[in-house]
Amino acid sequence: xxxxxxxxxxxxxxxxxxxxxxxxxxxxxxEAQRIAKLRNEIRTERERLALLRAEWARLxxxxxxQDLASRHLGMKPLEVARIGDLSGLSEKPPQxxxxxxxxxxxxxxxxxxxxxxxxxxxxxxxxEGRPAAAGAxx
Amino acid sequence: xxxxxxxxxxxxxxxxxRRVERSLRPSAGAVTRGRIGLLILGFxxxxxxxxxxxxxxxxxxxxxxxxxxxxxxxVAASRPDILDRKGRLxxxxxxxxxLFADPRRIIDADEATELITAVLxxxxxxxxxxxxxxxxxxxxxxxxxxPKQQEEIHRLGLPGVGFLRENRRIYPAGPEAAHVLGHVxxxxxxxxxxxxWIDGRGLAELHQAxxxxxxxxxxxxxxxxxxxxxxxxxxxxxAKDTFRAEAAAGLVVDVNTGEIVAMASLPDYDPNxxxxxxxxxxxxxxxxxxxxxxxTFKALTVAMxxxxxxxxxxxxxxxxxxxxxxxxxxxxxxPQRRVLSTSEVFIHSSNIGSARMALTLGVDAHKAFxxxxxxxxxxxxxxxxxxxPLAPKNWSEISTVTIAFGHGLSVAPLQSVMATxxxxxxxxxxxxxxxxxxxxxxxxxxxxxxxxxxxDKMRYLMRLNVEQGTAKRAEVEGxxxxxxxxxxxxxxxxxxAKDKVLTAFMGVFPADMPxxxxxxxxxxxxxxxxxxGYATSGYNAVPAAGKIIAxxxxxxxxxxxxDLPTAERLLTVRRQAAN
Numbered sequence: 045x046x047x048x049x050x051x052x053x054x055x056x057x058x059x060x061x062x063x064x065x066x067x068x069x070x071x072x073x074x075e076a077q078r079i080a081k082l083r084n085e086i087r088t089e090r091e092r093l094a095l096l097r098a099e100w101a102r103l104x105x106x107x108x109x110q111d112l113a114s115r116h117l118g119m120k121p122l123e124v125a126r127i128g129d130l131s132g133l134s135e136k137p138p139q140x141x142x143x144x145x146x147x148x149x150x151x152x153x154x155x156x157x158x159x160x161x162x163x164x165x166x167x168x169x170x171x172e173g174r175p176a177a178a179g180a181x182x
Numbered sequence: 183x184x185x186x187x188x189x190x191x192x193x194x195x196x197x198x199x200r201r202v203e204r205s206l207r208p209s210a211g212a213v214t215r216g217r218i219g220l221l222i223l224g225f226x227x228x229x230x231x232x233x234x235x236x237x238x239x240x241x242x243x244x245x246x247x248x249x250x251x252x253x254x255x256x257v258a259a260s261r262p263d264i265l266d267r268k269g270r271l272x273x274x275x276x277x278x279x280x281l282f283a284d285p286r287r288i289i290d291a292d293e294a295t296e297l298i299t300a301v302l303x304x305x306x307x308x309x310x311x312x313x314x315x316x317x318x319x320x321x322x323x324x325x326x327x328x329p330k331q332q333e334e335i336h337r338l339g340l341p342g343v344g345f346l347r348e349n350r351r352i353y354p355a356g357p358e359a360a361h362v363l364g365h366v367x368x369x370x371x372x373x374x375x376x377x378x379w380i381d382g383r384g385l386a387e388l389h390q391a392x393x394x395x396x397x398x399x400x401x402x403x404x405x406x407x408x409x410x411x412x413x414x415x416x417x418x419x420x421a422k423d424t425f426r427a428e429a430a431a432g433l434v435v436d437v438n439t440g441e442i443v444a445m446a447s448l449p450d451y452d453p454n455x456x457x458x459x460x461x462x463x464x465x466x467x468x469x470x471x472x473x474x475x476x477x478t479f480k481a482l483t484v485a486m487x488x489x490x491x492x493x494x495x496x497x498x499x500x501x502x503x504x505x506x507x508x509x510x511x512x513x514x515x516x517p518q519r520r521v522l523s524t525s526e527v528f529i530h531s532s533n534i535g536s537a538r539m540a541l542t543l544g545v546d547a548h549k550a551f552x553x554x555x556x557x558x559x560x561x562x563x564x565x566x567x568x569x570x571p572l573a574p575k576n577w578s579e580i581s582t583v584t585i586a587f588g589h590g591l592s593v594a595p596l597q598s599v600m601a602t603x604x605x606x607x608x609x610x611x612x613x614x615x616x617x618x619x620x621x622x623x624x625x626x627x628x629x630x631x632x633x634x635x636x637x638d639k640m641r642y643l644m645r646l647n648v649e650q651g652t653a654k655r656a657e658v659e660g661x662x663x664x665x666x667x668x669x670x671x672x673x674x675x676x677x678x679a680k681d682k683v684l685t686a687f688m689g690v691f692p693a694d695m696p697x698x699x700x701x702x703x704x705x706x707x708x709x710x711x712x713x714x715g716y717a718t719s720g721y722n723a724v725p726a727a728g729k730i731i732a733x734x735x736x737x738x739x740x741x742x743x744x745d746l747p748t749a750e751r752l753l754t755v756r757r758q759a760a761n
Contacts, residue, residue, distance in 0.1 A: 059619050091276070094275060094276055100271075101355065102355075104270075105354055105358065105408075106408060106413075107412055107416070124659055124660055126329070155211075164747070169528060
């Protein structure tokens with residue numbers, strides 16, 4: 045009796061292991077194919093990369109850039125006299141005290157002019173002001 | 183049944199030892215049992231082997247993976263990329279398709295020929311037919327066809343015709359660094375320049391071992407700077423055209439490391455189409471040609487004199503009359519007709535003075551010094567092409583006299599650059615290289631050939647020459663150029679020809695702390711109205727060098743400086759520093 049159970053058991057184990065082996069084998073084949081495919085893809089990408097790098101090197105070759113620049117940009121080669129560094133610059137100008145730069149500018153330019161030219165003129169007609177001094181300092 | 187099994191199991195160890203005994207007295211039952219036992223053992227063994235193999239396969243990853251297309255890719259060897267010192271691409275491989283045929287599988291050679299030549303019109307129909315009718319199993323039809331042509335031939339659906347993917351070498355910068363890079367043949371084997379060096383370094387062996395496929399190859403980094411190389415080549419081309427010179431060559435080396443930052447020799451060729459490289463005119467003049475360097479060689483004579491200790495900067499040399507030596511009469515190009523000091527001999531480029539200087543020291547000392555400076559032996563770099571200097575077989579006093587001012591000894595220009603670099607960098611002779619090299623590595627290779635204070639004096643003289651002497655036109659504001667000019671008459675039919683000259687300028691910048699040495703050479707420049715009818719170095723090679731320095735110094739990362747000392751001050755400052 046025990047022997048029969050043993051037989052049945054071993055057959056079940058046999059079938060089970062066969063299935064397992066088949067599955068492993070199938071998965072291996074699948075993975076191997078995937079590896080091959082990825083390898084192939086990597087190779088193609090690398091080739092494209094090499095191609096693009098070569099293309100970039102060709103497009104950015106100094107001879108080509110110089111040719112294009114002289115033809116289209118109207119620029120000149122750098123002159124040594126134009127190279128400088130920060131120490132070559134003059135001191136930073138002092139910061140203006142207020143933010144109202146335009147107002148200050150008007151103040152500076154028109155500062156000497158009368159505030160109320162018409163009024164002063166009228167007052168001068170009435171003999172109240174001194175038109176001669178109107179243009180002087182406020 | 184179970185009882186029997188148990189008995190059998192119990193008796194199993196004994197059974198094994200009793201095998202011999204049983205074979206002597208066999209009984210039917212025992213034989214059967216024994217056979218069954220053997221079978222069990224056998225099967226167990228097989229399963230153990232399978233299990234071990236499984237474990238082995240699991241541990242060792244993809245060892246037996248078939249490489250798809252492995253053979254098809256190694257037809258034209260893959261090569262490492264070549265980069266410049268800042269990582270810009272100078273040479274690379276791209277994949278192209280090549281057309282081949284298996285003539286045994288071609289059904290109708292005539293038809294195949296007709297169809298293929300229709301797609302590839304530049305193929306010779308007769309030759310294709312001939313190849314298709316051979317008995318071999320593999321013939322090339324055309325190497326490196328375009329993807330479009332590949333597509334068209336594929337559509338023809340011819341049996342026995344196929345494509346192989348091959349590596350093709352391309353040089354994106356074209357002729358820019360042709361002589362440095364060299365080129366490859368159709369099988370991607372290097373046949374010139376650095377490409378050849380790469381092969382010599384063991385790439386060929388790697389290929390034979392099948393290890394060099396794909397990307398395992400490290401890129402080769404050169405000392406060359408592509409932008410500097412371009413600037414030098416561009417300015418040389420301008421100078422060559424302006425002065426209608428036969429050829430022009432330019433070389434920039436880092437005096438502290440011996441790295442060759444730029445090397446151009448015109449005319450050159452496009453390594454993508456190397457067919458024209460065979461033309462002897464297009465050889466690299468800087469390494470494969472030897473020249474009488476003319477007055478630039480006087481720097482060596484003066485350095486030798488100063489280094490000997492017998493002569494100082496104020497020593498006097500009689501240049502009142504031409505120096506007569508046997509049948510020869512040595513005269514100056516710009517005769518001063520007076521007694522000259524060492525400095526004056528240098529800045530007026532006096533032949534008489536330098537000849538007298540060399541004679542003071544004697545033939546043997548002169549020869550020994552030039553030997554020490556590496557001027558008498560072939561200079562080898564990574565480039566496979568090199569030339570042996572041409573020295574006189576019997577070195578007499580007259581040889582010393584002429585060699586003192588750069589005639590009678592022909593050296594490769596690179597060689598004389600190496601020696602001049604040693605004169606200004608503190609006295610270290612460093613073999614030049616095309617590969618990147620650090621200052622530490624250079625110091626390990628360097629050999630002290632002159633004293634540091636002699637080097638200081640040489641720098642002073644070179645600077646003085648730009649301030650007051652023959653090289654005024656090389657001055658670039660802010661870069662403190664120093665240098666020595668040279669104009670040598672070329673030998674035509676065994677005689678020196680007055681109208682055919684080789685002009686050169688050897689410039690160092692900045693002269694107070696040298697970083698780079700520039701050599702500019704023009705072969706047979708012609709006089710132009712701007713040069714007042716002169717074709718000497720000061721009117722062509724020197725201004726060209728000035729333009730090159732103005733252009734490359736910013737590229738090399740040198741900042742222009744202000745308030746630079748005069749040459750005189752340079753010497754006194756040095757002396758004070760030394761004290």
